[in-house]
Amino acid sequence: MGVFSETRGYVAExxxxxxxxxxxxxxxxxxxxxxxxxxxxxxxTHLVWSLDLQAFIGQEGWLPVEYLRRIQDHQWSxxxxxxxxxxxxxxxxxHMLALLVFFCLMLGLFSRTVAVLGxxxxxSYAHRVSPGAFFGLDKIxxxxxxxxxxxPCGARxxxxxxxxxxxxxxxxxxxxxxxxxxxxxxxxxxxxIYLFSGLAxxxxxxxxxxxAVWWALANxxxxxxxxxxxxxxxxxxxxxxxxxxxxxxxYCALVWNRYTRPLVLxxxxxxxxxxxxxxxxxxxxxxxxxxNFSFLKPATVRRWVDPVADRVAxxxxxxx
Amino acid sequence: MxxxxxxxxxxxxxxxxxxxxxxxxxxxxxxIVWHPAWRWLISVLIVLHVAAVxxxxxxxxxxxxxxxxxxxxxxxxxxxxxxxxxDSEVWQQPIIPRSLRRFFRHYLNxxxxxxxxxxxxxxxGGSNLIRYQIRDSGxxxxxxxxxxxxxxxxxxxxxxxxxxxxxxxxxxxxESGRHYAQHLLSVNGGNTIRLEWLMHTLLSPKQVLEDxxxxxxxxxxxxxxxxxxxxxxxxxPPGETAVTIPGGGR
Numbered sequence: 001m002g003v004f005s006e007t008r009g010y011v012a013e014x015x016x017x018x019x020x021x022x023x024x025x026x027x028x029x030x031x032x033x034x035x036x037x038x039x040x041x042x043x044x045t046h047l048v049w050s051l052d053l054q055a056f057i058g059q060e061g062w063l064p065v066e067y068l069r070r071i072q073d074h075q076w077s078x079x080x081x082x083x084x085x086x087x088x089x090x091x092x093x094x095h096m097l098a099l100l101v102f103f104c105l106m107l108g109l110f111s112r113t114v115a116v117l118g119x120x121x122x123x124s125y126a127h128r129v130s131p132g133a134f135f136g137l138d139k140i141x142x143x144x145x146x147x148x149x150x151x152p153c154g155a156r157x158x159x160x161x162x163x164x165x166x167x168x169x170x171x172x173x174x175x176x177x178x179x180x181x182x183x184x185x186x187x188x189x190x191x192x193i194y195l196f197s198g199l200a201x202x203x204x205x206x207x208x209x210x211x212a213v214w215w216a217l218a219n220x221x222x223x224x225x226x227x228x229x230x231x232x233x234x235x236x237x238x239x240x241x242x243x244x245x246x247x248x249x250x251y252c253a254l255v256w257n258r259y260t261r262p263l264v265l266x267x268x269x270x271x272x273x274x275x276x277x278x279x280x281x282x283x284x285x286x287x288x289x290x291x292n293f294s295f296l297k298p299a300t301v302r303r304w305v306d307p308v309a310d311r312v313a314x315x316x317x318x319x320x
Numbered sequence: 321m322x323x324x325x326x327x328x329x330x331x332x333x334x335x336x337x338x339x340x341x342x343x344x345x346x347x348x349x350x351x352i353v354w355h356p357a358w359r360w361l362i363s364v365l366i367v368l369h370v371a372a373v374x375x376x377x378x379x380x381x382x383x384x385x386x387x388x389x390x391x392x393x394x395x396x397x398x399x400x401x402x403x404x405x406x407d408s409e410v411w412q413q414p415i416i417p418r419s420l421r422r423f424f425r426h427y428l429n430x431x432x433x434x435x436x437x438x439x440x441x442x443x444x445g446g447s448n449l450i451r452y453q454i455r456d457s458g459x460x461x462x463x464x465x466x467x468x469x470x471x472x473x474x475x476x477x478x479x480x481x482x483x484x485x486x487x488x489x490x491x492x493x494x495e496s497g498r499h500y501a502q503h504l505l506s507v508n509g510g511n512t513i514r515l516e517w518l519m520h521t522l523l524s525p526k527q528v529l530e531d532x533x534x535x536x537x538x539x540x541x542x543x544x545x546x547x548x549x550x551x552x553x554x555x556x557p558p559g560e561t562a563v564t565i566p567g568g569g570r
Contacts, residue, residue: 022366023352023359048477055503062485062503063496070556071492077429123432130432131488132496133481136439142432177354181362189373196377197437203381204442212444218522220534221447221468221483224476228534231525283477 022184025175027298028155031182032108033305035115035153037290038144039106042122045141045283046102049125050095056133057082057125058091063132071131080127081120098125105148108158115153119145140287143189151182157309162316186294191252193291198248207245210238217278224280244271255295268292375420376428380436382414446521448486449540450500454510462510489517494544495556501548515546 055061065083072078085091098121104114122145126138154160155173164171206212214237217227230237247267254260268289276285293301354362390410392402404410421428428434451466465472467486473479489496501513519541523532 018363019352019359022363023354025351025353045477048475048481051478055507056481060503060506063492063499067495067499067554075426075429077426079430123430126432129481130435131492133484133488135480135484136437137477139432139435139437146431175351177352181366185366185369188370192370192374192377193437196381197439197441200381200436200438200441202442206443207441212440214525215522216440216444218525218528218534219444219447219520221449221520228528231528234525237525280476281480283480 022181023177024180025177026180026183027302028152028173028176028179029157029298029301029305030294030296031148031151031153031179032156032158033296033301034144034183034186034290034293035108035111035148036106036157037293038141038148038287039102039108039118041283041287041290042118042141042145043099043102043106045137046095046098046121046125050099053091053095054088057095057128058088059086065128068128068132072127078127080124082124082128105153108154108160111154111158111160112149112152115145115148119149135284137281137284137287140284140291143186143291144287147182147186147189149182150185151179152176153179153182155179157305159316162313165313166317183294186291187255190291190294191255194248194251198245198251201245201248207241210241213237213241213244219279222279222281224282225278227278243267247271261295265292265295371420372424372427372431373433375417375424376434377436377438379414379417379421381438382417384411384413386410387412444522446519446539447483448490448543449518449520450486450489450497451516451518452501452504452513453516454505454508454513456509457511463508486517490543494546495554497544497546498548498552498554501546502550502552502554505548505550511550513548513550515548516542517544517546519543 049056059065069083081094082091085094101114101117101121104110105118119142122138122142126134126142130138155176161173201207201212204212206215214230214234217223217230247264251264251268255264269292272285272288272292274285275288276282279285352359384406386403387410392404421434425434449466449468451464453464454462456462467473468479468482470479473482485500489500497515497517501515504515505511505513520535521539521541523534523536523539528534
C-alpha cells in the first residue's frame with residue numbers, strides 16, 4: 001500500500017510538473033521578440049532568392065523540378081507550391097506574395113495569419129532546394145516558422161499591437177498558454193539539434209583530437225576573416241574545439257539549470273558569433289542565436305526591448 | 321553585460337502587467353487555465369511531435385553495424401578484404417531509430433523536419449568547387465567560370481547557395497552535374513561544356529606556417545569531369561536510386 005501510494009504521489013507530482021512546464025501561461029514577450037527577429041531572417045533569406053529566382057526555384061534552372069521529384073522518390077509528403085508553378089510571371093507573383101508575408105511577419109501585421117502562411121512558404125522554398133542549395137539555415141528558418149504559428153506571436157512588438165492601442169484597446173497583454181507551448185517546443189527542438197550535432201562530431205577524429213576548429217577556419221570557401229594566424233596557437237585551437245564539442249553535447253542538460261544557463265547561452269553567443277563573423281555564415285549564425293533567445297525569460301526580454309518598442313509605438317501614434 | 325533573468329523580484333518590477341506568482345507560485349498549478357482534457361490531448365501531440373523531431377536526426381546519424389570482431393574474408397587471390405554488400409544479413413540494422421523515422425516519415429516531410437543536424441561533422445572537410453568552360457560549335461571558348469565565386473556572387477548568402485550546389489552534387493550523383501551543365505549552356509549559350517568538379521583540400525597548420533597559400537594549386541583535386549552538349553537529354557544513369565530526403569548534415 002505504501003509503495004502504491006508513493007508511486008501514485010510520484011506520478012501526480014510528475015503530471016503537475018509536466019503541466020507547469022507546458023501549460024503555465026507566460027507573457028508572450030519572448031515569442032514576440034523571436035517573431036520580430038525570425039521574421040526579418042525569413043524575409044532576408046527569401047529576398048536573396050530574388051537574385052536568381054528562376055535558376056533556383058523555377059521549373060528548370062540548376063535542378064529541374066522533374067529531376068528533384070524523382071530523387072525525392074515522388075513522396076506526396078515532400079511538397080512545395082513551386083513544384084506546380086510553371087509560368088515565370090506566376091513564379092514571380094507567388095515569390096512577391098511570399099516576401100510580403102515574411103515582411104508582415106517581421107512587422108507583426110496580421111501576425112497569426114501570416115505566421116501560418118509564412119510556414120507554408122518557408123517549407124515550400126526549403127523543399128524546392130532540398131537537395132541542391134539547402135543548408136542549416138533552412139532547417140532553422142522552418143523551425144521558427146513552425147512554432148511561431150502556435151502562439152500569439154504578434155501580441156507585442158508588432159503593428160498589430162499598435163493598431164490595438166490606436167483603437168483605444170489599452171488592455172494589458174494577457175499571459176498565454178499557447179505562447180509557453182510554442183517557446184517550450186522551440187527550446188526542446190534546439191536541445192535536440194545541439195545533442196545530435198554534438199553526437200555526430202563524436203564520430204569524427206578531429207573533434208576528439210582538438211583540431212577540428214583549425215580545419216573549419218582553414219577552409220577558404222567558408223572563411224570571411226582570415227583566422228589562419230591561429231596556426232601559431234595550437235593550444236587555443238584545441239581549447240576552442242573541446243569547448244565547442246562539450247558545450248554542444250551538454251547543452252540539452254545545462255541550459256535548464258538556472259546557474260549554468262547564462263554560461264551556456266553566452267557560449268552560444270561566442271560559437272555562433274564566431275561562425276557568423278569568421279566563417280561567412282552570418283545568416284546561419286544569427287539564426288542560431290535567435291533560436292537561443294527562446295531561453296530568455298519574458299521579463300528579461302521586456303526589460304531590453306520594451307523601451308525601444310514604446311518609442312516606436314509612440315512614433316506610430318499608438319501610445320502605451 | 322546582460323543578465324539572464326533568474327530572480328522573481330526582477331520579473332515583478334519589469335513587467336507590472338504580468339501576473340506575479342506567489343512565493344510558491346512556481347510550484348503551483350493554480351494559474352493553469354486550459355481544461356485537463358485539452359491538456360491531455362495536447363500532451364499526447366507534444367510527445368508525438370518531440371518523438372518525431374528526435375527520430376529524424378537519430379536515424380540519420382545511426383549507421384548499420386558489423387558484429388564486433390567481424391573479419392571480412394579475402395578472396396582466393398589474397399586481395400584486400402571487402403565489406404559485405406549492404407543487403408547482406410551480416411549488417412545489423414538499428415531497429416528503433418529506423419522504425420521510428422519510418423513511422424513518422426510523412427509528418428517529418430510535411431513539416432520539413434526529415435533531416436539531421438550534422439554541422440561540421442563528423443569532421444570539417446574541404447569544399448567543392450565547379451569550374452566550367454563553354455565552347456561554341458566551332459570549338460571556340462565562349463566563357464569560363466566557376467561556382468561558388470565570391471567575386472560575382474553577392475551577398476554572402478547567395479554565394480553560400482552556390483557553395484551548397486557544388487557540395488551537394490556529391491550526395492545527388494552525376495546526373496545533377498549534367499543538369500548544372502545544361503543550365504549553364506541555356507544561360508550562356510554555346511554548344512558544348514566541360515564541367516570540372518573539384519575538391520579544395522585543406523592545409524595543416526604546419527603548411528600554413530610555411531607560407532603555403534590556402535589556394536595553392538596542389539590543394540585542388542579533380543573529382544570528376546562532365547562533358548555535355550546543348551540540348552542533350554539528361555536522364556538517370558542505370559541503377560540510380562532516390563537519395564534520402566532532404567539529407568543529413570549541413
